[in-house]
Amino acid sequence: MNQFIPLAKPNILEKDIALVIDVLRSGMLVQGKYVDELEKSFVHNTGASYASALSNGTATLHLALIALGIKAGDEVIVPAFSYIATANVVELVGAKPVFVDIDLATFNIDVTKIEAVISSKTKAIIPVHEFGLACDIEAVMVIAKKHNLFVIEDSACALGALYKNKHVGSFGNFGSFSLHPRKAISCGEGGMLITNNLDLDKKIKILRNHGTEIIDGKMDFTEFGFNYRMTDFQAALVVSQLDRLQNSINYKNELADIYFSEIKSDKIQLPFVPNYTSHTWQTFHVVLDESVNRDEIIIKLKENNIGANYGAQCMPYMKSFKEKYKYNCETLFPNALKAYKQGLALPIYDLVNKEQINYISKTIKNLIP
Numbered sequence: 001m002n003q004f005i006p007l008a009k010p011n012i013l014e015k016d017i018a019l020v021i022d023v024l025r026s027g028m029l030v031q032g033k034y035v036d037e038l039e040k041s042f043v044h045n046t047g048a049s050y051a052s053a054l055s056n057g058t059a060t061l062h063l064a065l066i067a068l069g070i071k072a073g074d075e076v077i078v079p080a081f082s083y084i085a086t087a088n089v090v091e092l093v094g095a096k097p098v099f100v101d102i103d104l105a106t107f108n109i110d111v112t113k114i115e116a117v118i119s120s121k122t123k124a125i126i127p128v129h130e131f132g133l134a135c136d137i138e139a140v141m142v143i144a145k146k147h148n149l150f151v152i153e154d155s156a157c158a159l160g161a162l163y164k165n166k167h168v169g170s171f172g173n174f175g176s177f178s179l180h181p182r183k184a185i186s187c188g189e190g191g192m193l194i195t196n197n198l199d200l201d202k203k204i205k206i207l208r209n210h211g212t213e214i215i216d217g218k219m220d221f222t223e224f225g226f227n228y229r230m231t232d233f234q235a236a237l238v239v240s241q242l243d244r245l246q247n248s249i250n251y252k253n254e255l256a257d258i259y260f261s262e263i264k265s266d267k268i269q270l271p272f273v274p275n276y277t278s279h280t281w282q283t284f285h286v287v288l289d290e291s292v293n294r295d296e297i298i299i300k301l302k303e304n305n306i307g308a309n310y311g312a313q314c315m316p317y318m319k320s321f322k323e324k325y326k327y328n329c330e331t332l333f334p335n336a337l338k339a340y341k342q343g344l345a346l347p348i349y350d351l352v353n354k355e356q357i358n359y360i361s362k363t364i365k366n367l368i369p
């Protein structure tokens with residue numbers, strides 16, 4: 001294979017670009033008609049009642065915590081394995097992230113371990129639908145209801161993912177999505193926040209816009225808000241990508257089937273899909289046996305023109321959290337640590353073809369017999 005196969009590449013078509021040009025020519029660059037259209041499409045696609053377009057996925061999680069009143073002294077439960085933003089936002093509102101290990105088969109929070117860490121300070125759970133696979137959100141909701149906790153579903157990677165035929169993000173108080181280039185659809189930087197609660201939705205729309213509210217026809221500032229708005233040309237870039245989402249998920253399932261049939265090794269743990277959901281394959285993530293040097297494999301794949309990388313972080317193992325809380329990750333979060341140290345994300349997206357997936361599989365077979 002002469003051509004380098006990157007780990008990810010967004011599928012931007014000329015018709016998507018044409019809509020961006022439309023915005024640039026209109027002069028209405030921020031919060032215009034495409035933001036409005038994108039929000040309506042998210043409501044339609046996810047089945048949630050309301051949607052807000054924001055500047056990125058991290059901003060959606062941050063505002064969700066603020067809107068729910070999470071503050072210093074509170075604790076928020078998060079899986080130990082995710083992109084670092086999931087835990088950073090808890091720190092950013094002054095609260096403490098309380099980590100729970102993951103199930104190594106699904107890479108999602110181990111729901112059997114949540115109740116043990118609930119204290120009188122616990123206010124919310126942020127379950128993550130990691131790599132495009134729904135977590136056991138029904139079990140999370142049962143625990144949240146029993147202990148009167150808020151739920152913010154971090155669905156950054158899981159647009160299009162269903163749990164028992166209901167879209168992820170629509171179970172909790174909020175569902176958060178990212179539109180970063182590694183995600184199912186992308187406008188560079190962007191985020192969407194869905195909710196079924198009108199008051200929460202109003203609060204988000206006020207907070208994303210400097211605290212602006214119209215009262216009796218007059219503009220006033222009623223909260224200490226942020227500028228977390230999405231530009232209209234970003235929204236324009238993703239509205240038509242959303243129409244192609246299901247086709248893209250179907251295609252990625254065909255690619256995953258090739259990996260499943262071609263990669264067979266005692267030293268490689270393939271992804272597992274529980275029967276309550278189907279996978280949307282934001283990432284095809286495998287775990288290598290501890291006898292295999294994962295970082296060396298990444299380098300060797302690159303030498304063979306294949307982009308691969310680790311999948312996500314064991315967050316309490318990162319310097320910022322390790323220095324603050326001094327967790328013993330080896331004993332507290334062994335699965336998250338193994339997924340971080342031995343996990344390998346492989347290419348799976350619209351612009352990679354089946355021949356390339358076969359080539360990647362064959363190369364891996366040669367490298368890890």
Ligand SMILES: Cc1ncc(COP(=O)(O)O)c(C=O)c1O
Pocket residue numbers: 056057058059082083085086128154156157177178179180189190191
């Ligand atoms: C699970 C998870 N949460 C949050 C984020 C943050 O999203 P963004 O990069 O759009 O801020 C990401 C992005 O990679 C993610 O994977």
